[in-house]
Amino acid sequence: MMRRGLYFILALLLILVVMLLGLQVGSFDTDAATIFSALFHYNPDDTTHFAILHLRLPRLLLALVVGASLAFCGYLMQAMVNNGLADPYLLGTASGASLGAVVVFFGFVPMTVAGLYLPPVFALAGAFLVTLVVVILGYRKRQIIPAQLLLAGIALSSLVTAMVGLFTFLSDSEGKLRSVVFWSMGSFERASWEMVPYPAAALSIALLLFAFYQKQLNILLLGEERAQALGIQVAQTRWVILGTVSVVTGFAVATSGPIGFVGLIIPHVTRGLLGATGRGNLLLCAFIGGLFMLLCDLLSRIIYPPAGLPIGIITSFFGVPFFVYLLFKKNYNFKE
Amino acid sequence: MPGIYTLRRARFILHTILCLLLLSCSQPERQPQEALVLTDDLGRELTLQKKPERVFAFASSMTEMLYAVLDTSTIIARTPTDDYPEAVYRKPLVSNYPVDYEQVLVLKPDLIFTVEGITPLEVAERLQQLGVPVYYQKYRTVEDIFTGIEDIGRIMGREQQSRQLTDSLRQEVASIKARHQKDEPQRVLAITWSDPIYVYGQNTIFTDKLRILGAENAVQEVFEQPYPALTREYVLKLNPDVLLGGTKEELEERFFSLYPELRRIKAYQHNRLYKPDDNLMSRPSPRVVESLRELEGFLYP
Structure with missing residues (x-):
């Protein structure tokens, strides 16, 4: 109990610290005083203030929300299919979103309609569409069969990835290729105040919803039969998880591209800290995911200014060693 | 034995080279x-x-x-x-x-x-x-x-x-250059792609063309890549006088709708958005003089 509270406070504090650090990194020279005056005495004519409030802050918030979303959804997926190798993209969200974005980048539809930049919109549609097909394929006798769902997800992802590959190969311009490569490795560069509310709202609602479902989630880890014997509506719980994961991951991927590894590792980190069935695991998992993404974004911009390394590269670089450490740590167990 | 074989071959090659040298x-x-x-x-x-x-x-x-x-x-x-x-x-x-x-x-x-x-x-x-x-x-x-x-x-x-x-060609370049040496240098940014933002960097011929025209590349920092990727904030800080990369409508659709924050830059405020011919811009060809004339038209309308 004490320990849990401590972790929450620590995570929150670190998020604040990293955000304050992140606010200082950029092309304009800004010190703590400038940050402070931009936040509390905003002057719309000052371009430095403008950059801090309209470019840096939404970017950090998007990183926070997307990191939290992916970690949270990873946790849900691992609980649902009862397997520590699951991640939020198993439903085909990432490949579907890529297909949607690529369709726009390669000019099958215009880039903008009435001032609305379409790649994220199509990415969202693609993510939902592919997820829907995967769910239909994983559906038997009025319920979701996890093993079948996994296979359907993998198969469909491969198919969609092949389609993206075909478009990429047939591309007639280097610029379009760059867009696709850049998109596929993830970025928060497009973040704006207009964009951040969507993934933030999706995540908030999901967190609220699962405040009531945490117990079911833990019992699900015991296996389908025992969960049923304990009075859990397994089928219903799975539907809630599926719906949540597809919407929350969809928004995360559509706004930032398919960023890997966060959804896989952070749930393990959380369980390593609080145990596999700790109360508040989901919330802490989201916090750590957000913190991790903020750190990765900060690093990417410090290592390779000004554009920053693609965020997916950083998450893998720093995530994988940690993951390996976790695998070899003796007292870590997926279910207990 | 491979060792001896290699040695022999090396000696043979050495001989051949010596003979060829003498020849x-x-x-x-x-x-x-x-x-x-x-x-x-x-x-x-x-x-x-x-x-x-x-x-x-x-x-x-x-x-x-x-x-x-x-x-x-x-x-x-x-x-x-x-x-x-x-x-x-x-x-x-x-x-x-x-x-x-x-x-x-x-x-x-x-x-x-x-x-x-x-x-x-x-x-x-x-x-x-x-x-x-x-x-x-x-x-x-x-x-x-x-x-x-x-x-x-x-x-x-x-x-x-x-x-x-x-x-x-050299003569034509010299006469173009002579026309613009007294001008206050305008700072020009040329984008090659908008998502992500790629631009003509410092070590491209474009920089030299601008120099001939009495202007300068807004990107002064030297990046490893000739066409570096930039962030919105970087472009905002550059605040170029002129933006090349498309007509006003095209840039509005492909660039400023994606980065509405960048409508603050001088080039947008003063409506100095131009579309150079892609091939003239990118090809280091004998038509470079034609390219210079095109850019001259944008910079000194």
Whole structure:
């Protein structure tokens, strides 16, 4: 109990610290005083203030929300299919979103309609569409069969990835290729105040919803039969998880591209800290995911200014060693 | 035993080299068709059996150069991106990306010209193994283009034609330059792509063109890549006077709708958004003077 509270406070504090650090990194020279005056005495004519409030802050918030979303959804997926190798993209969200974005980048539809930049919109549609097909394929006798769902997800992802590959190969311009490569490795560069509310709202609602479902989630880890014997509506719980994961991951991927590894590792980190069935695991998992993404974004911009390394590269670089450490740590167990 | 074998072979090679050295010192004019040794802009050494008579280029800019200098019958192919001059369409097509090795061999070129960055070095090595040398040029300034043209003239035995061309081009550049040396330098940003934002960096010919026009590249920082990726914040800080990359409508649709924050930059506020011809901008070709005139029209309307 004490320990849990401590972790929450620590995570929150670190998020604040990293955000304050992140606010200082950029092309304009800004010190703590400038940050402070931009936040509390905003002057719309000052371009430095403008950059801090309209470019840096939404970017950090998007990183926070997307990191939290992916970690949270990873946790849900691992609980649902009862397997520590699951991640939020198993439903085909990432490949579907890529297909949607690529369709726009390669000019099958215009880039903008009435001032609305379409790649994220199509990415969202693609993510939902592919997820829907995967769910239909994983559906038997009025319920979701996890093993079948996994296979359907993998198969469909491969198919969609092949389609993206075909478009990429047939591309007639280097610029379009760059867009696709850049998109596929993830970025928060497009973040704006207009964009951040969507993934933030999706995540908030999901967190609220699962405040009531945490117990079911833990019992699900015991296996389908025992969960049923304990009075859990397994089928219903799975539907809630599926719906949540597809919407929350969809928004995360559509706004930032398919960023890997966060959804896989952070749930393990959380369980390593609080145990596999700790109360508040989901919330802490989201916090750590957000913190991790903020750190990765900060690093990417410090290592390779000004554009920053693609965020997916950083998450893998720093995530994988940690993951390996976790695998070899003796007292870590997926279910207990 | 492999050790001894290698030693013997090494000794044999050494002998051969020594003999060849002696031969080359004592009888330089003996062979009627002397092998031609060229060193290209990347410092690669190429050996040609004779003066090249069948050539083409993997880069569209060099195809333009070849047409400006050579007897057109010595140009034997075009690539899918070649579109200038019109006459180039009469030549057989060969794919340069990916390289269609078989088609290249069918065409039997004596030499292929290309530009650094257009053709990967391993492709050049492969072609070399197949008996087709590849000659690279690289350019950093407008003057480099002219020396490149003269280079081609020398290799192909067309010194006079290339010299005439570069003399007149140099003269035109000088007269353009003379017109703009007293102007307050405008800071110009040229984007090549909007998502992510890629721009013409400091070490591109574009920077030199602007210098000739009495203006400057808004990107002063030198990046490793000729066309670096920038962030919105970087562009906001650059705050260029002029933005090149599309008509106002095009930029509004592709650039400013994606980055509405950048509507604050001077170029947008003062409506100085222009669309240069893509090929004139990107090709280091003899049409560089045409490119300069186009840019001059934008900078001094």
